[in-house]
Each structure stands twice: as structure tokens, then as C-alpha cells.
Amino acid sequence: MRPILAGFIVAAAAFFAFPALGAEGKATSALSPREHYQLAYRMIELGGTQAEMVEAVNHLKIAAVARFIPAYTLLGTMMSQGTIVQRDPEAAKVLLQTAAEAGDSTAMNNLAVLMAEGRGVPLDFASA
Numbered sequence: 001m002r003p004i005l006a007g008f009i010v011a012a013a014a015f016f017a018f019p020a021l022g023a024e025g026k027a028t029s030a031l032s033p034r035e036h037y038q039l040a041y042r043m044i045e046l047g048g049t050q051a052e053m054v055e056a057v058n059h060l061k062i063a064a065v066a067r068f069i070p071a072y073t074l075l076g077t078m079m080s081q082g083t084i085v086q087r088d089p090e091a092a093k094v095l096l097q098t099a100a101e102a103g104d105s106t107a108m109n110n111l112a113v114l115m116a117e118g119r120g121v122p123l124d125f126a127s128a
Contacts, residue, residue, distance in 0.1 A: 025060035029058075044084065054083050064095070072099040073107040074097065080114045089120025 031039070036059040043056035057078075063071035066126060076095030079088045099107030114120075 013068040020026075031062075033063040033071070034070035036060070036066070037068050037074070039073045040071075056083055059062070069099050069102045069104055069107075072096070072102075073104050076107065077110050080110060080119065087120070089114065092120075 016118045040059035040063065043052060043059070047053075048056075057075075060071050060075050060078075064075050072095040075085070076092045077083075078085050079095065080092035081087065093111065095116060096107045096111035096114065099112050103117075
């Protein structure tokens with residue numbers, strides 16, 4: 001694992017204080033990372049109250065901390081746009097870049113858009 005990503009995961013777990021993470025940062029939930037992701041995706045797709053969206057994002061974060069690549073893509077995309085979560089282009093770039101390096105084509109596209117538009121990150125046409 002790349003050091004920057006490992007640091008991001010540790011920082012994210014501490015910052016967001018995931019209730020479903022044990023002392024070593026491992027998921028203690030009965031749900032798998034894929035199931036957390038699927039639940040979050042459906043909840044976001046259906047919409048709902050702010051409390052429901054917070055719950056959906058928490059499920060998505062748990063999947064991301066467990067290194068489930070589609071969760072990186074969705075959370076990175078949401079962070080790049082400020083959709084449901086607070087806009088954080090630098091964190092979005094890290095998540096999308098990690099997912100893109102793992103072969104996720106949606107992450108590749110969204111990372112390219114983020115870098116080509118320079119939305120909160122340095123404008124970088126060559127890398128985009």
C-alpha cells in the first residue's frame with residue numbers, strides 16, 4: 001500500500017470516528033465491505049433525510065477504509081463535487097487516483113475531469 005494512502009486511511013478513520021471500527025481500525029460489522037458499499041449506494045440513490053445520508057456516507061467510508069475500490073471512486077467523486085459530503089478536492093484526488101491505479105475506469109474519468117478543470121487541485125492537463 002502506498003504510504004500516502006495508508007496515512008489517509010488512518011487519518012480518515014480517526015477524523016470520522018467510524019462507530020463500526022474496532023481498536024485496530026478493522027471493521028467490526030457483520031457486513032462485508034461490498035455490502036456496506038451496496039447499502040450506501042442504494043441509500044444515496046433513493047435519497048432521504050440528512051440523517052439517512054449521513055448513515056449512507058458512514059457505510060461508504062467503512063467500505064473505503066476496508067480498501068473496497070468502488071467505495072474510493074464514489075466517495076472521491078462525491079468529495080470532488082461536494083455532493084452530500086463536504087467538498088475536499090485534495091482527498092478526492094487521493095481516492096480517485098488510488099481507484100484509477102487499481103483499474104477503475106470511472107475513477108480515471110473523474111480524476112481527469114478534476115485535474116483538467118483544476119477544481120481545488122493544481123490544473124494539470126498533462127496528467128489529465
